[in-house]
Amino acid sequence: MCRHLAYVGPATPIARLLTDPPHSLFRQSWAPRRQRYGTVNADGFGIGWYAEGDPVPARYRRAGPIWGDQSFADLARVVRTGALLGAVRDATRAGADGEAAAAPFAAGAWLFSHNGAVLGWPHSLAPLTRGLPAAELLSLEARCDSALVWALVLQRLRTGDDEGRALADTVLEVAEAAPGSRLNLLLTDGGTITATAWGDTLWYLAEPGRGTVVASEPYDDDPRWQEVPDRTLLVATRTDVLLTPLKDPHDRQGVPDHEDPHHPMASARPKEPST
Template sequence: MCRHLAYLGPPRSLAELITAPPHSLYEQSWSPRLQDHGTVNADGFGIGWYPPGAGAAATPVRYRRAIPIWADINLPGLLPVLHSGAVVAAVRDATAGTSRDEAASAPFALGPWLFSHNGSVDDWESLPADIGEPLSAAELLSLEARSDAALLWLLVARRLRSGHAPADALADVVRRTHDVRPDARLNLLLTDGGNLTAVRLGASLWYHAAADRVTVASEPVPGRPDWHEVPDHSLLTTHHSTVSIKAL
């Protein structure tokens, strides 16, 4: 399992989003409260963000490491001076049998897209064949890491490239995966820097929406009634700061 978050809104420092809040993503790396599988998220971390003023369809920047987030001595100096209005970040607890290099840490990227997976898929190597969607040699070679998350991203990205809407791309991959791996845990985040799409299936997911911002995260800020739990087996979409949720 992992913990992750996505933010869309006015530019804020990455420290405000990742390390400063009570029970922050940073703290969840060693002390998650709502994580049912695994106890420590110490197999790496990643942060993706869109530089302010980059415009529509901007290419995001990523910073990923294969060490625990608390072990990176660069972050206390970096996060307060980096600002963005669109951020995806994750701390990783690796699925058994997956690679543990930094390329396996979310977020994954393609063009303007950032993607994160919180959960696990058993026997993920055979998933494409089991859902009737085998990968070409070129796609296998392009797989960024040997992990269930990287494979799910490849399947989602294939749909995005073919013109699927983000919600349709996530929902189709989740449904097909759940059909053949009913025990899979599939919490997904996807953004192009302008809109955010998420799926909750089998792990915790919450959101906070205000007039000009939306945050979706594995765990809420404690004691804040303006955080709302996303129902299990649900698809969340945003348009500006409006959140819509429907059953998968």
């Protein structure tokens, strides 16, 4: 379900990241190489990017397939950015939300995308809405699982959690309420990329000191691409990538008695991957 990509690094044309590579996000909309669920990502697309000197990103989203939008092709060719998040969508369920359901979702400096599906949606997550203010629920951009997951993440960010904690705790909460859900989340503020690998593929390409790409799958055959293990939190900047194992709330094996087995980062030992 869906493919997405985030980048932080030197200013570069959007096309170099999203349309030019041989297995780009553009091509992944109809021919993904490593997508485990679904085959065509034609239920909408979007990109958010940052302009120099402005912390609030711009967005361009559409309800149709990315290959049918010539305006996007022109935009990608001429616009340069040092940070972006792009996504192509395969809807979990049919709906009438259209462009509003296409990632990236946004608030302030943040851009967010969800690659996956919440099982039992919407009933499985109904209990989690009790913790959200009514105004937040009424302000949801779309009536889809990704929009609600974003609302849960955003609530944590606004109450002071850092990006890693906000994503990890949201994944735990949703995974416990809807076991078997696929929760690859992607978040950026223009300087840092935070992501989870939970039920689907996630890769990164790092050029230390210059830039980092985090994506559902590699956009070319560069041997420097590295796959992120399942049940992992990733935090990346231009200079480094940090991976932290996450604990599945339904897997209680190997957790010491003195630790809280319900927390996704229990027993986690952050490690610096080779780049």
